[in-house]
Structures are given as structure tokens and as C-alpha cells.
Amino acid sequence: MDKLFDFFKAYDISLSQLLIVAIIFFVTIAVYLSVRFFFQRYKKATLPSQTIKTLFYASFDKPLQLATIVIGLYFIAMHVLTWFKFTSFFDQVVTPGVNIGLAFCFFMLMNTFLSRLKAYSITKTTRTDGGYDNFAKVEQIHKLGQVLTLAIMVFMIASILGLKVSQGVAYLGGGLAIVALVFKDTISSVFGGLIIYLDSPYAVGDWIYTIDGQIEGTVEQISWRLTHIRTFDARLIFTPNNILITQAVVNASRMLNRRILQYIGLRYDDFDKFEAIQKDIYAFLGEHPDIDQSCTTLVNVVNGSTDMGSTTEGFFGGSSLNFSVYTFTKVTNWRKFQAIQDKIMMDIGRIIYRHDAEIAFTTMTLDIPKADVKPIPQAAQ
Numbered sequence: 001m002d003k004l005f006d007f008f009k010a011y012d013i014s015l016s017q018l019l020i021v022a023i024i025f026f027v028t029i030a031v032y033l034s035v036r037f038f039f040q041r042y043k044k045a046t047l048p049s050q051t052i053k054t055l056f057y058a059s060f061d062k063p064l065q066l067a068t069i070v071i072g073l074y075f076i077a078m079h080v081l082t083w084f085k086f087t088s089f090f091d092q093v094v095t096p097g098v099n100i101g102l103a104f105c106f107f108m109l110m111n112t113f114l115s116r117l118k119a120y121s122i123t124k125t126t127r128t129d130g131g132y133d134n135f136a137k138v139e140q141i142h143k144l145g146q147v148l149t150l151a152i153m154v155f156m157i158a159s160i161l162g163l164k165v166s167q168g169v170a171y172l173g174g175g176l177a178i179v180a181l182v183f184k185d186t187i188s189s190v191f192g193g194l195i196i197y198l199d200s201p202y203a204v205g206d207w208i209y210t211i212d213g214q215i216e217g218t219v220e221q222i223s224w225r226l227t228h229i230r231t232f233d234a235r236l237i238f239t240p241n242n243i244l245i246t247q248a249v250v251n252a253s254r255m256l257n258r259r260i261l262q263y264i265g266l267r268y269d270d271f272d273k274f275e276a277i278q279k280d281i282y283a284f285l286g287e288h289p290d291i292d293q294s295c296t297t298l299v300n301v302v303n304g305s306t307d308m309g310s311t312t313e314g315f316f317g318g319s320s321l322n323f324s325v326y327t328f329t330k331v332t333n334w335r336k337f338q339a340i341q342d343k344i345m346m347d348i349g350r351i352i353y354r355h356d357a358e359i360a361f362t363t364m365t366l367d368i369p370k371a372d373v374k375p376i377p378q379a380a381q
Contacts, residue, residue, distance in 0.1 A: 021079050028072025035064045055120055059113035063105040070101040096160050103156040110149040118142040122204075135203045139222060192241030193224040206253040215239060257292050257328035258337040262345060263302060265320025270357035274321055280351050285327050290340045295328035320360030 039061035046054040074094065081090045121138045202208045202219055208229070209216035217231040227244055229237040266274060281299045285291050302322045304314035315322055325348065329340050352359060 017079065017083065021076055024072060024075050024079070028068060028076075031072075032065055032068045035061070035068060039064075050120060052117065052120070055116045056113055059109055059116060062112065063109040066108065067102060067105045070098055070105070074098040099160045100157055103153055103160065106156070107149055107153040111146065114142055114145040114149070135205060137200070139203055140198075140200065143224075189225045189240040189242045192243075192245045193222065193227075195245050196222060196227070196241055201249060202251045202253075206251055208249050208251050208253070210244075211248045211250060215244075253332070255332050257295055257330065258332050258334075260325060260327050260329065260341050260344065262325045263322060264325065264348070264352075265317060265322045265360040266352070267358050267360045268321060270355070271321060273355045273357045274323070277352055277355050277357060278323065280355075281325065281348055284347060284351060285325075285344075288344065290329050290331065290344075292328045292330045296326070297328075298324070298326040300324060300326075319362045 039058065043058055043061075046058065077094045078090060081087065081094065118138055118141075121141075122135055125135070125138070196202075204219050204222060206219045207217070208219060215229060215237060217229040217237060219227060220230050220236070221228040222241075225241060227239045227241055229239055231237060266277070270277075278299050282297070285297050285299070286293065291297065300323060301315035302313070302324050313322055329337055331337055331340065349359065
């Protein structure tokens with residue numbers, strides 16, 4: 001204890017100065033805990049009825065906590081370093097470091113708000129009727145906000161460090177040239193990501209596939225370098241963006257309708273009933289509430305090169321009279337489409353049976369010619 005007092009006495013540190021530092025420390029802790037408690041209560045109170053304003057206010061939670069610690073450490077360092085005559089270190093290192101910390105708090109605030117705004121916009125614009133959800137604009141605004149926030153932070157840090165804008169641009173240009181040579185593929189993927197955000201060929205949640213069939217699945221995330229695609233067997237493919245912008249990609253989620261194309265075969269015994277069945281199926285589809293009447297609906301005999309599963313046939317097939325049902329549903333949601341298609345096909349089967357007709361199955365008729373039967377001669381006794 002005596003050595004401690006001698007140490008304080010050697011640097012002319014009084015009890016009042018120690019008390020000031022202790023007060024600053026405990027005030028910092030108290031403010032930090034108060035901010036944390038306030039935002040916990042605020043989030044619970046605003047959760048049932050969130051708005052953009054409440055999301056913005058709630059985004060101050062972590063940045064304010066960090067800013068409280070940074071400012072508290074700043075005042076503690078100011079007093080402590082003054083005791084030891086380290087004022088130049090305080091001015092050259094601590095002050096710029098605190099300013100950079102506060103700049104990071106601003107970046108943290110904006111990034112948190114942008115992420116929450118993105119999630120809020122997706123929730124509000126998600127369709128419940130099975131239609132296509134296009135979140136491309138939401139993704140674009142989110143990424144643009146991130147770029148602007150990062151650019152502002154970079155210029156703030158440059159200003160804090162006393163760098164001139166012209167020097168910064170020159171250094172940045174030289175650095176980018178070197179990076180472009182070393183990481184050519186990565187840079188091309190980054191620019192590919194930029195093109196994807198500008199053109200919006202697909203967005204998060206879209207079902208996409210390449211025309212060569214090598215990549216197919218649902219887009220889970222689009223970053224600057226990679227697109228995360230979840231395949232239908234639940235595997236995750238990390239695809240560089242430059243691959244997806246250099247080949248044709250089909251966005252199946254942006255279809256306006258889903259098509260029903262089914263092939264049905266009647267027995268040859270029901271040949272005279274086909275036209276009546278065809279007429280009733282047309283009438284049934286024309287009145288169905290889930291069929292888009294603005295699209296083409298056909299109930300026709302198949303042509304002579306239709307793949308019927310095991311054989312290629314026309315109307316007069318090997319075991320059946322073949323016709324097709326071709327129409328479009330209003331919904332594009334895959335689950336709802338499957339349910340509608342199931343119901344339609346069952347109803348078409350009932351129409352066929354109402355006409356005392358039957359759906360054909362593969363049969364084979366053996367024509368055995370009749371011949372005179374001669375008795376078998378008996379063996380000689």
C-alpha cells in the first residue's frame with residue numbers, strides 16, 4: 001500500500017483526481033446498463049406494431065452502448081494520460097481512435113437499420129395468394145444503402161486521419177489495380193454481383209436453373225461475390241456470380257402461370273364417346289375458378305410423335321385413344337398448383353366415367369386361329 005501511495009505521490013496524483021476517474025467509470029457503466037435496459041423494454045413494447053420509425057429507433061441499441069463505452073474510455077484516458085504527461089500520445093492516438101470508434105458506431109447504426117428495414121419490407125410485401133414474390137428492389141436498396149454507408153465511413157476515417165481526398169483516391173486506385181491483377185476471378189465475381197443487383201434477373205427466394213442443368217435450386221442469399229443456391233435435395237451450392245452472368249439462367253419463379261399438360265388414353269371400345277367427353281372437359285375447364293381463362297386451353301388428340309411414357313404414339317395408340325389436356329392455372333406456387341392439378345385430374349376422370357367410358361391400360365389380344373383337331377392315333381397293341 002505504501003508503494004502505491006508513493007507511486008501516486010511521485011506523479012502528483014491526488015485523491016480527488018482518482019475519485020473523478022472512478023466517477024467517470026461508474027457513470028459509464030450506469031449509462032451503458034440504462035441504455036441496454038431501455039432498448040430491451042422498447043423492443044418488447046414496439047414488437048406487435050413495428051413501423052419504419054420504430055425500427056430506426058431500435059437500431060440505436062448496440063451503437064449507443066458502444067458509443068457510451070468509447071466516450072467513457074476517452075475521458076478516463078484523458079485524465080490518466082495527463083497524470084503521466086502523455087498528452088502528445090493522447091492527441092495523436094487516443095483522440096483519432098475515439099473518433100474512428102464513433103464513426104464505426106455510425107456504420108453499425110446504419111447497417112443494423114438497413115438489415116431490419118430489409119426484413120421488414122420482405123415481411124410486408126410477401127404475397128399470401130401463391131403469387132410470385134419479387135424482392136429484387138428490396139435487395140437493391142439494401143445493398144445501395146450498405147455501399148453509401150461504407151463510403152461515408154471511409155471518408156470520415158480519411159478525414160480523421162488527415163488524409164487528403166486526392167491522395168486517398170490515388171492510393172485507392174493503385175491498390176485496386178494490384179488487387180485486380182492478383183484476384184482477377186474474385187473481382188469479376190464482385191462485378192458480377194453488381195450486375196445482378198442492377199439487372200435483377202433473380203432475387204432471394206427465386207427458383208432458378210441454368211440451361212445446361214448443372215445448377216438448379218432456390219436462391220437463399222446474394223452477396224457481392226457468391227450466390228447461395230439451395231438445391232431441391234437440400235444441398236447448398238455457393239456459386240460465383242461471374243458464372244451466373246456468363247450463361248443463360250432461367251428464373252422459373254417469375255412465370256405468370258403454371259401449365260397443366262396431361263396425356264390420357266381411352267379404350268377403343270369408347271371411340272363413339274370421345275367427342276362428348278372432349279366437349280364436357282372443355283366446359284369443365286372453362287368454368288373452373290383456378291384456370292386462367294385468358295390463356296390457351298386445349299383438349300385435343302395427340303399428334304403422331306407424342307411420348308406416352310413407354311412408347312411414342314398418336315391418337316390411335318397401341319392400346320388406347322390418346323388425347324391431351326393443356327391449360328394454365330392462375331397460381332404459380334408449386335404446392336397450390338399440385339393440389340389444383342390433382343383435383344382437376346380427378347374430376348376429369350369422373351367425367352370420363354360419367355359417360356360409361358374407361359381410361360385404357362396396356363392390353364394385348366391374342367388371336368388364336370381355329371384348326372381341325374384330329375384324334376391322336378393309338379399305339380399298336
